[in-house]
Amino acid sequence: MEVDKGKGEAEETRKVAEADRDTVTLKSSDGKLFEVSKEAAARLSTVLAGMIAGGSIDDNGTDLKQIGSEALENVVDYCNKHANSIPSAALISSSISFNTAPFKEPEEWERKFVDRLSHDALFDLVEAANFLGMERLLDVTCHKISEMMKGKSPDQIREVFNIKNDYTKEELEEIRQELAWAFYDD
Amino acid sequence: MSTTTTPGGGCADALCEDCLASILVRLPSASDVLRCRAVCRSWRRVATNLLFLANHAAHRPIQIITISDSREVSATPLSVVDHPRPRRLLFHRTQYGPSVSRSSAVLFSLDGLLVLTQRPGIYVICNPATRQWTRLPVLGPDETRPRRFDAAACGFYWHASSGEHRLLCQVRRNWAHDYNILSAGGGGARRHGRRAPRPANTSRTIRYGAPVSCRGVLHWLDHPEAEYTGMMLAFDTASEAFRLMPLPPEQLAGNNTARTLVELDGELAMAVMQHGVSSMAVWDLRDYGEAAEVWTLRYRVEVPMSSLHFGDITDITGASR
Numbered sequence: 079m080e081v082d083k084g085k086g087e088a089e090e091t092r093k094v095a096e097a098d099r100d101t102v103t104l105k106s107s108d109g110k111l112f113e114v115s116k117e118a119a120a121r122l123s124t125v126l127a128g129m130i131a132g133g134s135i136d137d138n139g140t141d142l143k144q145i146g147s148e149a150l151e152n153v154v155d156y157c158n159k160h161a162n163s164i165p166s167a168a169l170i171s172s173s174i175s176f177n178t179a180p181f182k183e184p185e186e187w188e189r190k191f192v193d194r195l196s197h198d199a200l201f202d203l204v205e206a207a208n209f210l211g212m213e214r215l216l217d218v219t220c221h222k223i224s225e226m227m228k229g230k231s232p233d234q235i236r237e238v239f240n241i242k243n244d245y246t247k248e249e250l251e252e253i254r255q256e257l258a259w260a261f262y263d264d
Numbered sequence: 265m266s267t268t269t270t271p272g273g274g275c276a277d278a279l280c281e282d283c284l285a286s287i288l289v290r291l292p293s294a295s296d297v298l299r300c301r302a303v304c305r306s307w308r309r310v311a312t313n314l315l316f317l318a319n320h321a322a323h324r325p326i327q328i329i330t331i332s333d334s335r336e337v338s339a340t341p342l343s344v345v346d347h348p349r350p351r352r353l354l355f356h357r358t359q360y361g362p363s364v365s366r367s368s369a370v371l372f373s374l375d376g377l378l379v380l381t382q383r384p385g386i387y388v389i390c391n392p393a394t395r396q397w398t399r400l401p402v403l404g405p406d407e408t409r410p411r412r413f414d415a416a417a418c419g420f421y422w423h424a425s426s427g428e429h430r431l432l433c434q435v436r437r438n439w440a441h442d443y444n445i446l447s448a449g450g451g452g453a454r455r456h457g458r459r460a461p462r463p464a465n466t467s468r469t470i471r472y473g474a475p476v477s478c479r480g481v482l483h484w485l486d487h488p489e490a491e492y493t494g495m496m497l498a499f500d501t502a503s504e505a506f507r508l509m510p511l512p513p514e515q516l517a518g519n520n521t522a523r524t525l526v527e528l529d530g531e532l533a534m535a536v537m538q539h540g541v542s543s544m545a546v547w548d549l550r551d552y553g554e555a556a557e558v559w560t561l562r563y564r565v566e567v568p569m570s571s572l573h574f575g576d577i578t579d580i581t582g583a584s585r
Contacts, residue, residue, distance in 0.1 A: 181290055181323060204283045216286055224290035232302040241277055244304050253302045
C-alpha cells in the first residue's frame with residue numbers, strides 16, 4: 079500500500095462524506111498515514127473497534143505511536159486481504175477432534191502473507207497485533223514463529239532469533255541436567 | 265522503519281513477555297517448551313509461569329495417561345485420525361518417579377496437572393507435559409498412638425493469592441477428624457480451623473464425591489455430612505472457608521433419586537432424576553452468594569427410557585409389580 083495514495087484517498091473521502099466515512103486513517107509512529115476499511119478494522123481489532131465505537135478516531139490520522147510504518151503497513155495489508163478472502167470450509171465447520179481448544183490453522187493466503195516477511199518484520203507485526211488486540215493476526219504470526227522454533231536446540235534458537243545467552247556456564251549445565259530428556263526426544 | 269533492525273536474523277530480545285508467551289504457547293510439544301527454558305533468562309521466566317503452562321496444556325490434544333505393569337507412565341493422544349506418534353513414554357518409575365506404582369490412582373486433574381495417590385496420605389502432583397513431579401507433604405498417623413489412620417483427598421484447587429495449587433484432605437487420626445491443606449510450594453501441611461465430621465459409621469472410610477467447581481467454589485454433593493444435614497458442602501478456594509448449602513426442594517424419595525451436580529452456563533445446577541419417572545428436572549441456583557440464594561426449576565425434561573440408568577430398570581419393574 080502506498081502512503082501517498084492512502085493520503086489521497088483520505089482527503090477524497092473527507093470531501094465526499096465528512097460524517098459518515100467507511101474507512102479510518104491510522105498514523106504510524108514515524109508519521110505515515112494508512113487507510114483501512116472501518117468494517118475490517120472493527121472486526122479484526124478489538125482496540126480499533128473500541129476506538130471507533132467510542133468516537134476517538136481522528137479523521138486526520140489516529141496516532142498509533144507504538145507501531146512503526148512497516149508494521150502498520152502490514153497490519154493494513156492484512157486487514158484488506160482478510161476483507162477480500164472467502165473463509166475456507168475449515169474455518170466455518172469445526173473439524174471433528176477431541177482437542178479442547180486447538181489454535182486455528184492459518185489459511186493458505188495467511189501462510190503466504192507471513193512467509194514473505196523478514197524476522198524483524200514478523201516480530202514487529204506480533205507486537206502490533208498484540209497492541210491492537212488482533213487475535214487472528216496474532217494467531218497467524220505466532221504460529222509462523224513457533225514453527226521456526228519447533229525441534230530446535232536452544233543454541234539453534236538463539237542463533238536463528240539472534241538472542242543473547244545471559245546464563246552462566248554453571249546455570250546452563252544445571253538446566254541441561256534438569257531437562258535432560260527434553261534434549262534428546264520428541 | 266522497523267524499530268528493531270539487527271543484521272542477520274531478527275532480534276527476538278525486543279519482544280514483550282506477552283508476545284513471547286503467545287508464541288511459545290503454540291509450540292506443539294512440551295519438550296519444545298522445555299528447551300526454550302534454556303535459551304535465556306526471560307524465556308525461562310515465561311516458560312515456567314504456571315498460567316502459561318496451564319494455557320499450553322489446554323491447547324494440546326487430550327491424552328490418556330496409562331500406568332503399565334512395568335511401572336511405565338505414558339500418554340496417548342485421543343484422536344479420530346491416526347497419530348504418527350501414538351504413545352509417548354512420560355517416564356519410567358525407576359528413572360524419574362517418586363512413589364508411583366500400578367496401583368496409583370489419578371484423583372484430580374487441573375490446569376494440566378494431575379494428582380496421583382498410591383495410598384491414603386501420600387499424594388504427588390505430576391505435570392505429564394513436562395514430566396515433572398512434586399511430592400506433597402505426607403500425611404501420616406499420630407506418632408505416639410499410631411492406631412487408626414485414614415485420609416481422603418477432597419479437592420484440588422488453585423489458590424490465586426498465593427499462586428499455589430493446593431490439595432484439601434480430610435484426615436482421621438485415632439478419633440480426631442481434621443481438614444488439612446497441602447501445598448506444593450513449601451507451605452507444608454496446614455490444619456484447617458473447621459473440624460471435620462466423623463462418618464456416621466466409624467468403621468467406614470471417609471468418602472467424598474468429585475467436587476464441582478463453580479465461581480471459584482468447590483461443591484460436593486456426596487460428603488460425610490450429607491447424610492444427616494441433607495445439604496451440600498461448599499469450599500471457597502479464595503478464602504478457604506467451608507459452608508453448607510441447601511439442596512433444591514425436589515421431592516427426595518430416599519434412595520429412589522439420582523442427583524448430579526453440574527456446572528451449566530457458568531452457574532451451579534443440579535439434575536434430578538427420580539426412579540420410575542421418565543422425566544428429569546434441572547434446577548439452578550439464582551443469586552449465588554446473596555442472602556436470597558434460591559434454587560429455581562429451570563427445565564423439566566422427558567427422558568426416554570433407554571437413557572435411564574441400567575440399575576434403575578430393576579427398580580422400575582419392581583415398583584410396577
